[in-house]
Amino acid sequence: MIQNFKGTTAVLTGAGSGFGLECARIGAARGMNLVLVDVQQDALDRARAEMEAAGAQVLARKVDVSNAAQMEQLAKDVQERFGAPHFVFNNAGVGAGGLVWENTVADWEWVLGVDLWGVIHGVRLFTPMMLEAAAKDASYRGHIVNTASMAGLLTAPNMGIYNAAKAAVVSLTETLYQDLKLITDQIGASILCPYFVPTGITSSERNRPGALAAGELTKSQMIGQAMSNKAVSSGKVTAAEVAQMVFDAISANQFYVFSHPNALGNVKSRMDSIVSITNPPDPFLARPEIGAKLRAQLRAG
Numbered sequence: 001m002i003q004n005f006k007g008t009t010a011v012l013t014g015a016g017s018g019f020g021l022e023c024a025r026i027g028a029a030r031g032m033n034l035v036l037v038d039v040q041q042d043a044l045d046r047a048r049a050e051m052e053a054a055g056a057q058v059l060a061r062k063v064d065v066s067n068a069a070q071m072e073q074l075a076k077d078v079q080e081r082f083g084a085p086h087f088v089f090n091n092a093g094v095g096a097g098g099l100v101w102e103n104t105v106a107d108w109e110w111v112l113g114v115d116l117w118g119v120i121h122g123v124r125l126f127t128p129m130m131l132e133a134a135a136k137d138a139s140y141r142g143h144i145v146n147t148a149s150m151a152g153l154l155t156a157p158n159m160g161i162y163n164a165a166k167a168a169v170v171s172l173t174e175t176l177y178q179d180l181k182l183i184t185d186q187i188g189a190s191i192l193c194p195y196f197v198p199t200g201i202t203s204s205e206r207n208r209p210g211a212l213a214a215g216e217l218t219k220s221q222m223i224g225q226a227m228s229n230k231a232v233s234s235g236k237v238t239a240a241e242v243a244q245m246v247f248d249a250i251s252a253n254q255f256y257v258f259s260h261p262n263a264l265g266n267v268k269s270r271m272d273s274i275v276s277i278t279n280p281p282d283p284f285l286a287r288p289e290i291g292a293k294l295r296a297q298l299r300a301g
Helices: 018-029 041-053 068-082 105-136 160-183 201-207 219-233 239-252 261-275 288-299
Strands: 009-013 033-038 058-062 087-090 142-147 187-193 256-258
Touching: 009 018, 009 068, 009 105, 018 033, 018 041, 018 087, 018 239, 033 041, 033 068, 041 058, 058 068, 068 105, 087 105, 105 142, 105 160, 105 187, 142 160, 142 239, 160 187, 187 239, 219 288, 239 256, 256 261
Parallel strands: 009 033, 009 087, 033 058, 087 142, 142 187, 187 256
Antiparallel strands: none
16 A cells, blocks of 8 residues: 655656646655656656646656667666656557558557557566565555556457557556566556546657658548547546546555446456357447447448
8 A cells, every 4th residue: 555655756658648747747746756758859848847846856758668778778767866666657658540451560560669568668677676676675665557448458440459559558467467466565556447538649640750650541540530539539537537546546556447437338248258258249339329330431432
């Protein structure tokens, strides 16, 4: 159980917007040292200025989380400035949609690079530092939070590349939780699975590297983008509310964090079909009009 955050250090990727920024705001209010990481320099600069104005000690780094060398340098910088972190929020994420066979190699490399490899790098680099700190100090407490998505537990059509990345993050984090329990009682882990929450993810193309530039959008990708924009922008739960859920989960050593627990009915129907060895259920069972519209759009000439 972690109650006192004052003087602890948190590493936050994707800190320039969305959940990362809101978690940083809570961290600043609680007297934490903050390592702000983002690939967008102007957003990073704004976040740093805001957190420093709030009294936090800040290390800000522009980093592509998919890049092993950049992440390794980040870990060294954190160690030099603050020592081992107490909290790591592997939060950076990008979105992409479309029929799964229409995604290019560049699409796969970009989304898996940020959404999966970014988490992998955060786990492989910071966990050993945290374990070393725990071994030296019996009072040390740490926690790792990986941001997945309800897409990691559901398989909605027309967004397979994102589903695959987030499902891998769920599996990785559940395994991390079990692995940590083998080694220590001082470090916990949580998985954040947001549903439709207004953040900057629908405009993540703005930070797509030129080397992995998108081709001309297919019909399914344009439809997927429009549906995603509408669903995310109309979300009623805010990123700030989700960030508070995350800190509550850390304090309670709670593993699963859901922004929309009411969506778990869809997860249960999927799991029931697996256990009963029946074909996957309609992911739009609760909202059949969404599936009907998507089918009509894709089948139109």
